[in-house]
Amino acid sequence: MKAYIDYKNVVPKTVIGLMIFLIVLVPVMTSNMATLSMIILSGVWAIAVMGFTLVLRTGQFSMGQAAFMAIGGYTSAVLTFKLSMPFWPSFFLAGIVSGVVALLIGSVVLRVGGTYFSIITLALCEIVRIVAQEWEPVTDGARGLMTSPPPTIALPGFEINFAASPVPYYYFMLVLVAVTSLVFRQIGRSRMGGTFFGIAANPTLAEHQGIRLMKYRVIAFTVAGVFTGFAGSFYAHFLSVISPVMLGLWQSIQIMMMSIVGGVGSLVAGPLIGALLLYAFGIYVSRLPVFNIQYLLFGTVVVLVVIILPKGTGLVDLWDRFWRKVVWREKEFEFEEVEE
């Protein structure tokens, strides 16, 4: 018998290295800027979906994630465009403001929780849209606000010019997604993640074991708000404009659908898969000549995923199985570089 190598430690390192290598080189491989933009935007949505999933972890259905994107987007747009603040502080503040709004609203609405909470978050989308439309002096109303790209960063040897192409945005998004993923993954694995699960699974029992329901529901909602706000700010600056109609009820529903398709149980991988696939699907479908068929097709996809895949798992289940079969070898093969 040959010496058994612990595959769980050896293979993933080389494979992960390979994956990181490929991810970092995506812009080089896609010469088509439209494809790159699509990938960038799915990253933005993935962050919003992660926020939705985190709140779902505590047993609450937030239909207002698009509203927080709008709040984040408008905050940084107003700060940069109207108050001439530099980009990076505005970006940072966008997340903070979004989080504060989530904190304030959550502290009131999460007391009732459940359906009432979902309806109010739904209403929040509309309220944000109306405020953006009517508050002319601040938001320029229905015309929307122009946003400028982040300033060029001069590094020794080369410069990162956001205005020139989407490529710098890709790396910016990559960093954002990586940070969000890490934070959310850690939350999920920590004691707080377990507490979230308990609150969702049986709030009464959890309460009687000393867990203060409101505290954790508000924490989840606020954290989701902060990161979704960052996503919204990025969104606004990438698209060079933000207007009241861009982020509304339909977007909140899409976020929810991305979470379902990716897998509601997964905090990181599920949202990434769901956002990427469903956003790509959406772009493809919007080119079809049949009027408004996208709603029908989206619904069909969601229903199919829910029916075909086991309860709650979504497409991330397929990814998990693939990963386990192809990458984590169980037989006595020698170490083998795995090409996917």
Next chain:
Amino acid sequence: MPYLELKNTTKHFGKLAALDDIDLQIEKGETLGIVGPNGSGKTTLINLISGYYRPTRGEIFFQGKKISGLRPDQIAKLGIIRTFQSNVLYEGATVVESMLISSYQQYKTSHWQSFFETKAWKDENEKVVGKVIDLVKLLDLLNDTFLPAEGLSHGYQRMLGIGMAMISNPGLLLLDEPTTGMNHEEAKFVVDKIKKISEQGVTVILIEHNMKVLLDVATRVVVLSFGNKIADGKPEEVMNKQEVIEAYLGTETL
């Protein structure tokens, strides 16, 4: 000063008085049995003590401090832990996961330490997991540790419920019909555990329908009927009183 005291405690649901002007004192270390026909207010009493309900009138004191009106999680933090008759489990969790969620109060490290996986957190986690495994062994659930809690038989689910209550180190344990749905052996097992718990100094209040269990384990018995306390004293005396027998069996119709 009594360990737990209920003064004039009343709970109305609309016009219905589930509990009517109850006075009750419980000393530390007692094992108090609460009996009565269905609908007499036993679970309501536990719900009031645990904070799930607010008394319509009257007050509840724990170690001299007023606890009526506090939230359930605040009361749980004082060391008063209860089990449930139904609604016992965390859906979708395995036995060990359920126990770990329930050991919320055992952790002194903050969530930040857990988030960053600091050494202090890891050490504390080891200790808590050790306690959980000990308790799981004690309650004969070791074989099912990684199984979904819903897959357990009814009797074992209740054992798990008791385990989840025990892991928080209660000072006052409220057991709501712990042996319901158990056969003779399982009930004996539970009685044995309750005795052990009591030996460790925990004050126990248990609602029971099973007379054998009650007489074996209770040091004192309180009988409720239609929201009123109709007897309070030593088990053998109380169960032989006329009013108690009438409450359960009805009066003769001759």
